Amino acid sequence: MKSKSGTIFLSGLIAGTLDILAAVIIYAVVLEKTTAIKILQSIASGVFKKEAYTGGSQMAWLGLGLHYLIAFIFAWFYFIVYPYFPFLKKNLILSGALYGIFVWIVMNLIVLPITFPLLPEKHFDFPLLLSILILIFCIGLPIASVTRKFYAFR
Template sequence: MKSKTETIFLSGLIAGTLDVTAAIVVYGFILQKTTPIKLLQSIASGIFKKEAYEGGTKMAWYGLSLHFLIAMTFAWFYFVIYPYLPFLKRNPLISGLLYGFFVWIVMNLIVLPIAFPALPEKHLDFTLIISILILMFCIGLPIAFITRKYYSSNR
């Protein structure tokens, strides 16, 4: 990686792409709980509320854009804290998985309850475990490994 910006952008882009792809495959095709358009509209509904579901593909594009903005933000945050937390440098596999779990906590216990105050209560079930695993493997790991590569090659 040549620059900090390039590293953050690449890790956010890869993590965001893996995450949205996993969500579409798991929730849209395997579990058949939603469609790709509805899934993306639900992301947009964090800002546009009910209007997101009436806005067709335009709102799906807004949802996708918001999704990547969030992924870039988490990539930026990890990149910034990496030099200050020695345990992140020891093992990118463990730190990536833990960071993915941290992302799940932030999104599900802070961000989503603020955006959607009437969310149903969470229960430890298959869907919850899948959502955690998706963020651990699709967000945490790529961000951890790409950030480590940048810092290792730019000592």
């Protein structure tokens, strides 16, 4: 990738796609806890609240757009901070894993509690570990990898 904006776009696109695919495959297909539409509507509910669940496919599309916006913001943030933290350059796997954990912390301990004040209490169990692993492999590692390739040519 030659441009900054292209790098951010590509890493956000890859991360956003992998993350939403993981959510749909794991929670809708494998565990059969929900549907793809409801996953996307729940993302939209961060903005549209209960109306998101009665808005049909339109709200699902808005949820998908919001999902990608969030992925692009995390891709942009990693791209901006990368040059200032030398440890990110030393080990791709470790930096991607740490960034995935950072994204989990931001989303689950800051963004979601602000957006949904009545969330259930978190417990260290398999679903929590699964959600962290999804963010490590689908968000942290792809963003770290694409960003590292950009800076390797500078």
